[in-house]
Amino acid sequence: MTPEQVELSELERDALTEIVNIGVSRAASSLRKMIGDQVLLSVPSIEVVSQSRAARLISEREVVDLVAVRQDFSGPFSGRALLIFPETNSLELVRAVTGGELSAEEVLEMEHEALAETGNVILNSCLATMANMLRRSLTMTIPEVLRGNGAMLFEVDERGGNGGLVLFLYIDFAVRMRDIRGYIAMLMDIPSLATLKELLDEFIAGVVGDDA
Amino acid sequence: MPELRESLNQDQLRAVLAAAGASGSWDWDIVGERLYVDYRFAELYALPGDDLSAGFETSAFFRAIHPEDRPRIRIAVAGMLAGAALFSKEFRVISPSGAVLWMHGRGQSHLDEDDQPVRFTGLLVDVTERKRTEERLRIAQSAGGVGTFEYSDGFATVSVSSEFCRLLGLHPADRLPVRTINAVLCEGEPLLIPEGSQAAPPDSLGGEFQVCRGEDRERRWIARRGEVLRDADGSGYRLLGVIYDVTYAKLQEAALRDLNDTLEHRVAMEVAERRQAEEALRQAQKMEAVGQLTGGIAHDFNNLLTIIMGSVDMAIRRTESSADPRIRRALDNAMKGAERAAALTHRLLAFSRRQPLDPRAVNVPELLAGMSDLLLRTITEAIAITVDASDEIWTIEADPHQLENALLNLAVNARDAMPEGGALRITARNRSLSDTAAASPTDPGGEIPAGDYVAIDVVDTGTGMDETTLGQVFDPFFTTKEVGKGTGLGLSMVYGFAKQSGGGIQIASRPGAGTCVSLYLPRSIAEAEQSSDQLIASAEMGSPSETILVVEDDDDVRAYTVGALRDLGYGVIEAHDGASALGMLARHEQPIRLLMTDVVMPRMSGSELAFLARERQAGLAVLFTSGYTRDAIMHGGRLDEGVELLPKPFTMKNLASKVRELLDR
Structure with a gap:
């Protein structure tokens, strides 16, 4: 499914996971400031899959509808970043970030805005960290909130998709004793992924040196 | 920190x-x-x-x-x-x-x-120890194809192993939502993991589930085993268990069950077939036993009847017309009684298929037309008789005398079934059987092989029979008639005749709806012979120059035969067995015109004697006499080619015409 030139090696995957971890850690500290409470974010695994596989991966795990925050990015590698939650989890997240003192109606009213803001913090941190660690710069669009199932979010169409690939990251949130799970997905075309892979190799060479 | x-x-x-x-x-x-x-x-x-x-x-x-x-x-x-x-x-x-x-x-x-x-x-x-344990567990799982899971009640997710995910065709993960796991189950299957906090804890984790694998949608069978662990305070529980694929075992099981099912079926068929064969064998053995018994009796009986009938015959011929008419009447009665006894032995032989048949090409319409007088005499006026046989009816091969006998028998049965009167119809039609006509409860006459036949139907409008009776009609000595009115040999004789002739019999009847008996006789390729061989009415005399050698082991029968032939004017020499007959044949100066020999004799049979005699005197005419031939001169129920037979008991008239016929040939 995955073309060879963009197949990530174990080490490249580790490096990318680590970079994203830095990003989500930054996002966690930003959120901590917003919420005034301990927020832990971590990325245990990462995968490169096709769009339809990504859609299936999500729908296999999440039976309910999904909510996603979307941001497009461009630079040496371009694509679209998605922060995805099961719909039921999104309200939990909103309650967490709004301090839990709002009524149910208020939470619903706030949901869209709160989600957009949370998504912005997390995705921005991730992308900015990636750009920073890989010594490149990226520009990002403003966040957008989407709802739907896996196939809709990954724009899988009847003709079998456009052959794009998805960098799929599973993230664990721990916010004030609430278990919230979510996913970060980065849709990129093959040239962009190939560029990312090259940049990762540069980064690894810099960090590991003679041990590699 | x-x-x-x-x-x-x-x-x-x-x-x-x-x-x-x-x-x-x-x-x-x-x-x-x-x-x-x-x-x-x-x-x-x-x-x-x-x-x-x-x-x-x-x-x-x-x-x-x-x-x-x-x-x-x-x-x-x-x-x-x-x-x-x-x-x-x-x-x-x-x-x-x-x-x-x-x-x-x-x-x-x-x-x-x-x-x-x-x-x-x-x-x-x-974590070295833990790593080793994990490694062992991992290898145990992957090598054994066993996936583990742990679920605490009320939680929405389940801790699973990667083998667990692989077995269900799911992307490997440490935790899976309960609903994701249950979503792979085929419709109608019980839940693999309980859903919802209100669910009662399962009694055990044993069970088998059909799943539609997430990855390739393949249907597989999964077994679940494990333990239900209750919390110390009894408020909650944990499920700790494994799953593994049992599709192969399930398929094997199904195949085995299928095999078993068909095996039972096959065995049942086999047993039924064997039962049928056994039944047929038993029937055949019964018929064989009765046949041997009757054959043996008939042989001796016919010898006795020959003597009785011959003696009565002679007494009648020698009785002066001026004698007391009561003597003549007594002799006539004695003759009638002997004739009836002869007919009885004949029937015994017929049903046991041991009568010698002399099949010829027979024109059925002609034969039926010839019988009409006889039928009219036999059947009462209250019964309307119709005989219908078109000229297109094929020629058949059968013994014409026995066929007449059989038809008369059927006609008499029909008459007896219509005491109040009715209609009797005898029709002949051509029938081509493309398949063997199978035996059935309403078709007790057994199988008739495929081929061309002329079916002669004897149909009455009488009382009919129920199925039980139908099943027994061909059994010897079975009769529905009153004691003394029937021997019970009629239908079995007809049946024996039909089978012996290479045909068969079908019978259809319902109580109150009459009976139809169809006699199937095989089509003949030969043209029908003109009925020129009718018995010549008057006794033909011989001359003393025509020497006949009579061989008979029964002294009384021999004495009668010799006496009768001498009365007819022939020159007669006699022998009591084959050896002395051959000696006479060699010594006698005058040529012997005819060897008349019994068939069944001790030491040398009649056919052996005939063979040896013909070696010594080529072209010697041979006439066999027999009460029961025991296949010595018959094959397949028919007389061998060129063999002439005078069945016992014979009257002087029969004897005279048969001997004359042979000598004049």
Whole structure:
């Protein structure tokens, strides 16, 4: 499914996971400031899959509808970043970030805005960290909130998709004793992924040196 | 951790760490670029332990790590130094003794006010034992194809192994939502994992489930086994179990069951077939036994009848017309009684299919037309008789006398079934059987092989028969008639005749609806002979120059035969067995015109004698007499080619015409 030139090696995957971890850690500290409470974010695994596989991966795990925050990015590698939650989890997240003192109606009213803001913090941190660690710069669009199932979010169409690939990251949130799970997905075309892979190799060479 | 470090002194910290099972701790000063470690860490990494407070170069952190794991850990640490929050890695450390130990390093970064990482602290825990256990478990799972799961009631997710995911065709994960797992079940299957907090705990985890695998939609069978562990206070439970694929076993089981089912079916068929064969064999054996018995009786009986009838015959012929008419009447009655006895023995032989048949090409319409007088005499006027046989009817091959006998028998049966009168119809039609006509309860006459037949139907409008009776009509001595009115040999004789002639019989009847008996006789390729062989009415005389050699082991029969032939004017010499007959044949000066011999004799049979006699005198005419031939001169129920037979008992008239016919040939 995955073309060879963009197949990530174990080490490249580790490096990318680590970079994203830095990003989500930054996002966690930003959120901590917003919420005034301990927020832990971590990325245990990462995968490169096709769009339809990504859609299936999500729908296999999440039976309910999904909510996603979307941001497009461009630079040496371009694509679209998605922060995805099961719909039921999104309200939990909103309650967490709004301090839990709002009524149910208020939470619903706030949901869209709160989600957009949370998504912005997390995705921005991730992308900015990636750009920073890989010594490149990226520009990002403003966040957008989407709802739907896996196939809709990954724009899988009847003709079998456009052959794009998805960098799929599973993230664990721990916010004030609430278990919230979510996913970060980065849709990129093959040239962009190939560029990312090259940049990762540069980064690894810099960090590991003679041990590699 | 910073709080902890500040509030505890080094010794206390050491004690806490040791109690926690830690193998060492570190404190990486990011800003000062120094690594501070405790004595356990130093020991493990073989760092000089004399002045730990001075710290080490940060590169010391990687020194003891297994080379294969080092790049990975370097990347992870680089992430921590750049601001990642958590560090949790497992890696191998080579101890000073050379032993490879698995360590779990857990750490976190400490940020300043500007969110810049300043310190990276953590603990090392020896997980070698756990790693080994995990490895064993992993190999047990992958090699055994067993997936594990653990579920606590009320939770929405289940801890699973990667083998668990693989078995269900799901993407490998440590935790799966309950609904994701249950979604792979085929429709109608019970839940693999209980859903919802209200669900009662299952009694056991035993069970088999059909799943539609997530990855390829393949239908598989999964077995679930395990234990239900209840919490100590009884408020909740945990399910700890395994799943494994049992599709192959299920398929085998199904195939075996299928095999078993068809086996039973096959055995049942086989048994039924065997039962039928046994039934047929029993019937055949019964007929054989009765046949042998009747054949034996008939032989002796016919000899006796020959003597009786011959003597009565002679007495009648020698009785003067002036004699007391009562003598003549008594003799006539004696003759009638003997004739009836002869008819009875004949029937016995017929049903046991031991009568000698002399089949010829027969024109059925002609034969039926010839019988009409006889039928009219036999059947009462209250019954209307119709005989219908078109000229297109094929020629058949059968013994015409026996056929007449059979038809008369059927006609008499029909008459007796219509005591109040009715209609009797005899029709002949051509029938081509493409398949063997099978035996059935309403068709007790047995199978008729495929071929061309003329079917002669004898149909009455009489009382009919029920199925039970139909099943027995061909049994010898079975009769529905009153005692004394029938021998019970009629239909069985007809049946025997039809089978012996290569045909068969079908019978259809319902109580009150009459009976239809169809006699099937095979089509003949030959043209029908003109009925020129009608018995010549008057007794033909012989001359003393025509010498006949009579061979008969029964002295009385021989005496009668010799006497009768001499009365007819023939020259007769006699012998009581084959050997002396051959001697006479050699000694006698005059040529012998005819050898008349019994068939069944001790030592040398009639046919053996005939063969030897013809060797000595070519072209010698031979006439066999027999009450029961026991196949000696018959094959397949028919007389051998060129063999002439005078059945016993015979009257003088029969004898005269048969002998004359042979001598004049």
